[in-house]
Amino acid sequence: MKKIISFGCIFVLTAVFLSAQIMTAGDFFQSINEFYGTIKDFEANVTITDSKSVSSAKVSFKRPNLLRFDFSNPDTQVICFNAETLTIYVPRTRAIMTQTVSGSGRSSGAGIATPEGLSLMRRYYSISYETGQNAEPLEEGSSEKVVKLILVPKTSSEGYRRIRLSINPETKLIRRVEGYAKSGETFIFDFKNYALNKGIPDTRFIYDPPSSANNYDNFLYAE
DSSP: OHHHHHHHHHHHHHHHHHHHHOOOHHHHHHHHHHHHTTOSEEEEEEEEEOSSOEEEEEEEEETTTEEEEEEEETEEEEEEEOSSEEEEEETTTTEEEEEEOSSOOSOOHHHHTSHHHHHHHHHHEEEEESSOSSOEESSTTOOOEEEEEEEEESSTTSSEEEEEEEEOTTTOOEEEEEEEETTSOEEEEEEEEEEEOOOOOGGGGOOOOOTTSEEEETGGGOO
């Protein structure tokens, strides 16, 4: 009888220990969300890849929803959102496109890598591990280890049919976002060289475009 009781105690303690070591994908995502909630601002280098091109930029973010991209490829291209107006400068055509918007949206791959973006993802997407909670190579042959999450929309109204997040489990920073659009296109956002909570001024998100450029207002809804 003592042996049975001892075995039972060991079994219970083992089960408790194992359950303490297992973190669900939802809990892991929530821990990342909470960490991003402590970030007041950040800058990072980002590479954006799609089926047609590869672009490089420095991204700047400040809470609650200020966002700016300064591109080195294409050189001098800018995307700036100041909480009310989205401004895009395209140097190739010397065009300035502006759009008054009500929010930064949740379908942007870069917008996902912000505190507000993560909160929206948790609300509108189901979250699971791709293979498990253990870190694995970012890609084949890479020495960089990340935890990979798969996000699937809860409704058909989202722009992506699937999103993969690769997260550094030590820094809790998003290393890569891969968005698989309903149109069949894939967009990849690679983030490197984060600088957190540096006190970015609001003036960073005021863009003064070239005076000689052509202006196109409300371009998203133009006929």
